Amino acid sequence: MTSPAIPALAGMDAELPIVNCYNQDLVKMIENGQLDEAYLDRAVYHTLVTKFKLGLFEHPFAKENDEVAKIYSDPAAKKISREAAAKSVIMLKNDGALPLNTETKRIAVIGCHADSVRSLFGCYTYMGMKESTVGVKVTMAGIETDDDSPVNPHATVNTYPGSIVHRQPAAVEKLTRQCYPQAKSLFAALKDACPRATVEYAYGFPYVGNDDTHFAEALAVAKKADVVVLTLGGKYGWNMTSTTGEGIDSQSINLPAIQDKFIKQVAKLGKTLVGVHFDGRPISSDVADKYLNAIIEAWTPGEFGGEVLADIMTGKINPSGKLTCSVARNAGQIPVYYNHDNGSGTDTGASAAFNTYVDGPRTPRYAFGHGLSYTSFKVDHLRVDHDQVTPDQVFKVSVDVKNTGHVAGAEVVQLYFRDEVASMVRPNKQLAGFKRVELQPSEKETVTFIVNPSLFAFLDEDMKWKVEHGQFTLLAGDVSDNLNTKGKVTVTKDALIDGTKRQFVAQVE
Secondary structure (H helix, E strand, O other): OOOOHHHHHHOOOOOOOOOOOOOHHHHHHHHOOOOOHHHHHHHHHHHHHHHHHOOOOOOOOOOOHHHHHHHHOOHHHHHHHHHHHHHHOEEEEEOOOOOOOOOOOEEEEEOOOOOOOHHHOOOOOHHHHHHHHHOOOEOOOOOOOOOOOOOOOOOOOOEOOOOOOEOOOHHHHHHHHHHOOOOOOHHHHHHHHOOOOEEEEEOOOOOOOOOOOOHHHHHHHHHHOOEEEEEEOOOEOOEOOOOEEOOEOOOOOOOOHHHHHHHHHHHOOOOEEEEEEEOOOOOOOHHHHHHOOEEEEEEOOOOOHHHHHHHHHOOOOOOOOOOOOOEOOOHHHOOOOOOOEOOOHHHOHHHOOOOOEOOEOOOOOEOOOOOEOOOOEEEEEEEEOOOEEOOOOOEEEEEEEEEOOOOOEEEEEEEEEEEOOOOOOOEOOEEEEEEEEEEOOOOEEEEEEEEOHHHHOEEOOOOOEEEOOEEEEEEEEOOOOOOOEEEEEEEOOOEEOOHHHOOOOOEEO
């Protein structure tokens, strides 16, 4: 069978952005009787149904500007955007540097992201694509450009020194501020949040390359400050001015070397150092861990990101975000993940000559589920309402969480399970459920998870979903490597189940 028929036979309904299969060759195959026209009918049918569901036949054109403006100015949407930013920011380290002291007189905000609104947005956002209109070359697979396009492959290239990454045009930042006039950079937001302090900005360093010509100016600004805020990370985007994004790969997962270099130099000043990381991937840096007093993972927090970060740094918002991945120390440590197989990863035990690498630990830099708060919590007293259950018998797991600190905050209670003995190799632990709980100082709450044993199911040697008899350990805590309270339940017999109907995450009562 020749290639144009393959996607139709496989059930692919649409092809974009470049057409290689649904073309005139396919038409000829249908006309010559080499392919049943029913396959094309099916693809057309599914496409039309989707368009009807989306209302494209009733409203085939894009909304007018005033209609779009109403959507962008919707108070409910803005509230959700701000809430999403506040809950996604993660405090990775804090030795007491945060929240900022109200008596702080001078704050230096340094780095390429410090006074940038574009840094608040990621790859798959409006700005990720919009900036291609001001002369940056997109990297999305399959995108082609016209000869007269400002993003054509023959455009004049101006790269960051020491890098092949194209320099971001000044027009990108201007365009972002035009599109999001209400958005504030971290520098602008900190000035508003700290009206009694002198807040100064310095560019300092780029997000890629080796240009250190701005170091002296930034160090001079830092020398006058009580607290130095360093905005770190690469650029998450959809074009060749980016260091993270679609079609953009890197050998290193660590901070740009130029940023590590600046951290070492500014650390000699003996100032309080706070790092705020912007990127589509998590921060990983031995230098940052060693010298920074506090580290915030901001990701790409969106239009209200600057304000939210300023509120977190000044204590108006108590951070509660948790990592949804394990952060490797360097590329050589990958893969590293919390639910590795029993006897592998960080649990090799006596099976290895060293329980570490010869040049470093096996443990991640930051564990899955990690995230700090301005208060403290205690998760304890896990209990299971049944000692034994059948494969289809729902049971409950309860655990207490208490705010043991002095300010209100939110904790994400995490429930895990481990299959103690199984016919197939199973993970050393696996997330079963989680619940975000907001608590006042000294307040305690009980979180109850409703567990169906199908949550324990796995593919057996015959590739069938199986709930297997045996003992399971339930563990709870605030992070995957700190599960201090546990209980047990025994499943009494085996059962094969419909994998499409198994429980993926425990419900919360």
